[in-house]
Amino acid sequence: MIKVKNLSHSYNKDEKYQVKNINFEVKKGEIFGFLGPSGAGKSTVQNILTGLLQLQEGEAVVADYDIKNISKEMFNKIGMSFEQSNVYSKLTAKENLDFYSKLFDVKTVDSNELLNLVGLEGKENVKAGEFSKGMKHRLTFARSMINEPELWFLDEPTTGLDPSIAADIKEIIKTKNNDGVTIFLTTHNMFIADELCDRVAFIVDGEIKLIDSPENLKLQYGEQLVEVEYIENNETKIKTFSTVFPEDKKALQTVIDQHEIKTMHTKEATLEEIFIKVTGRGLV
Amino acid sequence: MKLFSSFVKELKIASRGFYFYIDIFMAVLILAVFLFVVPDDFENKTDEYLYLDMPEDASEIYLETIQEETIDGKAESVTLEIKDQDKEVELYTTDSKEIFILNSQEDARYMAEEEQEISAVIAMNDEGTFDYTYYLQGYESDKYKNLLEIFHVEPNENVQEFVDNQEVRALSTNVETLSDKESILPTVLVFNGALMGLFIIAAYIFLDKQEGVIKAYAVSPSPVWQYLLSKVGVLMVTTLVSSYLVVIPLMRLQPDYLLMLVLLVTTAFFASSLGLLIASFYSNIMQAFGALYIVMMLMIVPSVAFFIPSWSPAWISFIPSYPMMEGFRSILLGNNDWPYVLTVSGIFLVVGSAIFALSNYRYKKTLIG
Structure with a gap:
């Protein structure tokens, strides 16, 4: 067109x-x-x-x-x-x-x-x-x-x-x-x-x-991450794990098995973050 | 169809804006002034203040001579304020002047010194002839002073005979003229029509630029010339309304209104095209004001020649407002000089079209500028 x-x-x-x-x-x-x-x-x-x-x-x-x-x-x-x-x-x-x-x-x-x-x-x-x-x-x-x-x-x-x-x-x-x-x-x-x-x-x-x-x-520029909010010893903790590296995957599995999970989000890079990464410039 | 809807849209916008009403208001104001303030013919009588320093019987004879020249053969008693006092004096009105007969020489001097009027003392001397004393203002020309000096000299017999035998022939005895009031109308038609149109169309363009609507028009399939012509059309309508509003009540059936329509349309087309072209070089009215002002001032110059025919250099006839005024004068006279009016209209149409084409080219290139 x-x-x-x-x-x-x-x-x-x-x-x-x-x-x-x-x-x-x-x-x-x-x-x-x-x-x-x-x-x-x-x-x-x-x-x-x-x-x-x-x-x-x-x-x-x-x-x-x-x-x-x-x-x-x-x-x-x-x-x-x-x-x-x-x-x-x-x-x-x-x-x-x-x-x-x-x-x-x-x-x-x-x-x-x-x-x-x-x-x-x-x-x-x-x-x-x-x-x-x-x-x-x-x-x-x-x-x-x-x-x-x-x-x-x-x-x-x-x-x-x-x-x-x-x-x-x-x-x-x-x-x-x-x-x-x-x-x-x-x-x-x-x-x-x-x-x-x-x-x-x-x-x-x-x-x-x-x-x-x-x-x-x-896919190309973003990191594939999962952010988990869980309770450990009566304290709320937040940790981010890579879904690519094996040790992170294992650690994530352990957290899921042993602790009470409050929230869990996949955390991919935003287009804005990619723009800054690629161009070296902000958008404003 | 696109042109018509553009024209209707422009008319709506114009009728909801104040420029349209300024033009109509000005026309109504001009009409009111012409109807109620401006006399048909301007007063061109001069005032003379005389004191007659002579015995009563001599002054009576002198006043009888003046009285013979008056319009109604009568003198009237009027009051003049002299040195903060109301004084009764006699007034004799002739075709060309109003003569006030004062009561003392001091009053005559007062009128000259304080009121800047022409005054004189006419005294009878011991030999029974008159002595004339004039109080002038100082700015009178030598020619005028010389004239006063020989004014009372008895003409030589030969000179009188020569003058009496002069044959004076008028080359044309059927010259039609407008009254003083009507003579102003051609300039009113040019200024309130063409010149206002030149300014207002530029204002319309700058309003569109300010609102950005000109960009929206540019990305439509409608050609630029239709956008421009619709604006010119609105200016033509405004010019016609405001011009006929003034002329019809004042001139009634004397002018040829069809011929006037032709000249109004072509002059409005020419002036608004010129306004479009000027506006195409600027982004806002403040920037364009200088150029518009110069053009408008230039257009006003021929009105001097129009009212003072003795000053009419050849170059002035090339300023467009000159043939416009002459054309309108011819139409108002109602003398059916259609070849002249149509020629002038044709020239404005051709030149206006060339300027419009140039404007169209400029706007196509710089529509969003």
Whole structure:
């Protein structure tokens, strides 16, 4: 669905590249996470792929359209949810969606249906300017689905939302993906990426450091550990055992046999820990 | 369809914002001022303050001469405040001036010194002729002073005969003119229509940039020119509403309103395209203000030539507001000079289209800038 080859971009059109020699592919039906700290080049790549920035060097094909000679028809196939909500504050929620739906040449989703989906039912006739930040974000998110896109660009879709709404948004993303929608997710939130993405790319200083599935990364870079909380001589103790080394496995068995176990968790490395390990950089 | 829905959306946004109402409010305010404050023709009579220092019978003869020139052949008694006192004086009103007959030489000096009025003392000397004393302000030209010096000299017989035999022929006797009040309307139409449009469309663009909605538009299949044209359309509607609001009550059936529609639409198109182009170079209205200010000031310059025809250098006719004003004057006169108005409209349409095309190219490149 997306093919990027040797993509480089410099805002000042000089040798100081914000994005350097990027290569990746996103398969149809996949959720591809583009992960990195602020200023890593995530938005630059996304803006090039959505035509908001002109392609300078390299090649990019999005939904079978060559980004070098971008066609307006491409936008019938893609949806874009921005990190910063950008809706007409003087129009109501419904007017915002109704206007946007008329810009497309393909069948669009009923605006009331979308508003219900993102939990804005009953707010159809309220001006977006009166919305809270979270509500505006949900309206922006809803707008990106109006043309039932085949390829959906999501920029920090849950940032600034309260946990229950963020959970609803994640559910919508999963459902759409199950319906066959390809998703390009840009985020610095590793938990979201871990939960949603089939594959992730780590980008730092404009370069992709690694691309793989979260499971593979955990297997490759994470240590397989079990943390046990147990009672010994009327005292609560916590110990961590490797599930790989034989002596640790034996010691774990002994604890299980001889003591009362309070809690026991497998403790695998988080995506964030792997990111730091691989790139040597934090995510903020 | 996309263009129409964009246009409807822009109209909704405009009607919910304050720029639209500023334009309409200004039109209503201008109409109110024109209807209730501005006279049809401005007062161009001069005031003269005279003291007649002569015997009563001589002054009566002098006043009879003045009275013959008055509009109604009468003098009226009016009160003037002189040295903090109310004084009764006689007022003679002629076609070109109002003559106040004062009661003393001191009053004449007072009017000149304290009220900066033209005053004079006309005294009869021992030989029975008149002596004239003028109190001037100091800024009068030499030509004016010379004129006063020869004003009371009896004309030479030959000169009088020569003047009487002069033949004066008017080259055109059917010249239509607007009243003083109506003469201001073309500038009002240009400033309240085209120039406000230039500024307001830039403000609309910067509002969209600030809200980020321009990015959302950029990732839709709708072309940029439709986004821009829908904004131009709103400015055209605003210009038409505010212009007709002022012109119809004042001019009634005299102008050719269809011709006016053509000129309003084309000038609004030209000015708003220019506003779009200027806005394309800046990120916010504060940055663009300098450029907008310079263009607006430049557009105001031709109004000087419009009101002072003796100062009308050739280069001024190249400033767009000049042909706009001339076009509106022609329409308001109702003289059916449609070839001129259509030519001007055509030029604005062509130049406006070129600027719009350039703006479209700029916005396609820098839509999210």
